[in-house]
Amino acid sequence: MIEVKNITKTYGKKDNVFRVLNDVNFTIPDGASVAILGKSGSGKSTLMHVMSGLDRPDKGQVVIDGQDILSMNQKDIDKFRSTAMSFIFQSFFVQANESCYDNVSLPLEIANVPTKKRRSKIEAALKAVELIDKKKSRARELSGGQKQRLAVARAIVNQPKILFADEPTGNLDSVTGGVVEDLLFDYNKRNKVTLIVVTHDEDLANRCDIQIRIKDGEIESVKGKK
Amino acid sequence: MxxxxxxxxxxxxLKQAKARTLLTSLAIGVGAFTITLSLAAGVGGRAYTDQIVSANTDIKELSVAKAKPQEQQGPQKYSDTSSGVATGLFAGQYLNLDDISKIKQIDGVVSVSPNYNPQVRYISGPSGDRYLAALSTFSPSVTLKLAAGSTSGDLADNEIILTEAYVTALGFSDDQSAVGQTVNIVADKLSSPLSNPESRTFNYVVKAISSKSGLAFRAQSTLLLSNNASKTLYDYINQGTRNYGNFTVTAVQAVSADKTNTIKQTLTDMGYFAQTAADILGVINTFINVLQGILLGFGALAVITSVFGIINTQYISVLERxxxxxxxxxxxxxxxxxxxxxKLEAAWIGFIGGAVGSGLAVIFGLVVNPIISKALDIGDVRLLIFEPLNIFIVVAGLVLVAVASxxxxxxxxxxxxxxxxLRTE
Known part of the structure; x- marks a missing residue:
């Protein structure tokens, strides 16, 4: 369970203070799929950064399974992120010069997974996104959709509890985007992994269990199937 | 991680930016090259002087003069009591027979051999042709390169060592056939009256032929006699003259090499100017160390320059990624x-640079060593000696420098x- 409590985040100083997030509160049950909806500048990306411990808010708590990750020191947050969270970005951020295998290997290396155990995990992740035949290809040889699938493989290789996706289909056409969406929701349902999608795409948001709408740093509405 | x-x-x-990595490494490689070469030249140079000194002097031997030669400050005052040597630049005093006997009594001194250097008239062999000859005293512990014959132990008083150049001149067919043959040396008695000059022929058996060596100074042209034979010739030539018993310098043999320093101290206390083989070696080595230092300085300069190269490259690498x-x-x-x-990327750059630079230096050394040896005519001596430990230290040091930068x-x-x-827009 993820509890977001009284999150307030401001940028700037003195006269130029800009409030990105203003007293944001909500709760996400384990294994749910959640869409954080909002226009650009609404604060949805900042909310994702705060929830993942990448950014520190001025006030508030992010409690994941009873533990406030914002009260941890940097080392513990890093460790938490490397073992329990993963990310998918709009612009993929796969390493073009590296092979698909090495791209997927990165989170395991960061999480100190022993070398012997890596191979089976990497191959399983590549199989799940149907890129096992591209194992040795360099990422730059892949198409956009394949790159995002590679990013999905990288995100799921270490079996995270929470999967953050920041506009995962923003750079893809509707067909390849659909494939990536299917992969994400399939993985969410099958492994009871909490999926948090940041988007402004209504269709993508509607596939999620919960929709949280943000406007000018405040929660406009929280709708859910449950 | x-x-x-x-x-x-x-x-x-680094592999993904091959050209950049290589170029940055090469900058540090220039430093590695220079430093490795200067270390090799230092080791080689010192080994070379060691060989020179051991080929020409005996580590148990001290060279003793009456006083340290003074740079001449104008003309020297004449004195009746002491005879002096004066050249254009230096002035000093002779050792006389009293000095020799005093030195002989010092504890630890085995023998005192003044440089007799007898001035003979000529030497002749089977061919009958007469040649000028410079004679010197043989010392058993000075390394000689011999072309023929052998000198196990000391030279007998009727034996002589010739140089290769004299073999054919004196009329022998080759080095080997000269050994065991007799040569004649004719000397003039200087004190004999001009109207009735007296000279005598001395016969010597050729014991060995010394060959031309890059290391030996005297073996090139001087013929060697035993200490007693030199003294006999010297006495015959000079007895009765004013300069008889005056020597510029004398060799003093110590009982063992570690005794030389105490003997030197005693001699210094007595007012003599004494130098051990180590002192002579030290003077030459100082020279080599200075040269090596200059070369090292250039290497260090190259390394300092490459530090900025590494910093620059790594900054670009950070910005790119x-x-x-x-x-x-x-x-x-x-x-x-x-x-x-x-930091590890920088370490790799340092390692590649260090390895490439010192590797090239070793290859350079392999190519150039024979050329230098030939040009300087020093035979098999190698002037660049690469020690694995030195190369390891250079590479490790450059890795550290690279990490620091x-x-x-x-x-x-x-x-x-x-x-x-991660912001994209």
Whole structure:
């Protein structure tokens, strides 16, 4: 369970203070799929950064399974992120010069997974996104959709509890985007992994269990199937 | 993250910028090249002087003069009591027979052999042709390169060592056939009256032929006699003249090499000017050390220049990979590991530079050593000697220098804010 409590985040100083997030509160049950909806500048990306411990808010708590990750020191947050969270970005951020295998290997290396155990995990992740035949290809040889699938493989290789996706289909056409969406929701349902999608795409948001709408740093509405 | 994984990733990202890596490494390689060569030249040079000194002097031997030669300050005053040597530049005093006997009594002194250097008229052999000859005293512990014959132990008083050049001149067919033959040396008695000059022929058996060596100074042209034979000739020639019993310098044999310093001290206390073989070696080595220092300085300069190259390259590398760093940090990579990644990249650059530079230096040495030896005519002596330990120290040192210069860029990478790094628009 993820509890977001009284999150307030401001940028700037003195006269130029800009409030990105203003007293944001909500709760996400384990294994749910959640869409954080909002226009650009609404604060949805900042909310994702705060929830993942990448950014520190001025006030508030992010409690994941009873533990406030914002009260941890940097080392513990890093460790938490490397073992329990993963990310998918709009612009993929796969390493073009590296092979698909090495791209997927990165989170395991960061999480100190022993070398012997890596191979089976990497191959399983590549199989799940149907890129096992591209194992040795360099990422730059892949198409956009394949790159995002590679990013999905990288995100799921270490079996995270929470999967953050920041506009995962923003750079893809509707067909390849659909494939990536299917992969994400399939993985969410099958492994009871909490999926948090940041988007402004209504269709993508509607596939999620919960929709949280943000406007000018405040929660406009929280709708859910449950 | 494990060190192994970090270092593999560091090597991989260097491989992706091959030209840049290589060029940066080459800058440090120039330093490695120069430093390795200067160290090799130092080792080789010292080994060379060691050989020279051991070929020409005896480590148990001291060279003693009456007083340290003074640089001449104008004309010297004449004195009846002491005879002096004066050349255009230096002035000194002779050792006389009293001095010799005083030195003989010093504890630890085995023998005193003044440089008799008898001035003979000529030497002749089977051919009958007469040649001028410079004679010197043989010392059993001075290394000689022999072309024929052997000198196990000391030289007998009727034996002589010729140089190769005299073999054919005196009428022998080759080196080997000269050994065991007799040569004649004719000397003039200087004190005999001009109207009735007296001279005598001395016969010697050729014991060995010394060959031309890059190391030996005197073996090139002087013929060697035993100490007694030299003294006999000297006495015959000079007895009765004013200069009889006056020597510029004398060799003093100590009972063992470690005794030389105490003997030197005693001699100094008595007012003599004494030098051990080590002193002579030291003077030459100082010269080599200065030259080596200059070369090392150039190497250090090249290394300092390459430091800026590494810093620059690594900064560019950080800027190029902002997104990669952001992603790694988002995935939970620790600051320390990000910093390490870039420091290890710098370490690789240092290692490649060091290895390439010192490798080229070794190859250069292999190519150039025979050329130098030939040009200086020093035979088999190698002037560049590469010691594995020195090369290891150079490479390890440059890796450290590279890591140190990678610190600033690595810190920049470690401090990068992942949110800024991952912003796409």
């Amino acid at each position: 494990r060190l192994r994984d970090v270092s593999i990733r560091a090597a991989r990202s 902002v997104q990669q760093i952001g992603l790694m940090k988002a995935l939970g990579m620790r600051r320390r590991d990000v910093g390490r990644l870039f 990678g610190i600033l860029p690595a810190r920049k990478a470690a401090r990068l804010n992942p949110i800024d790094a």
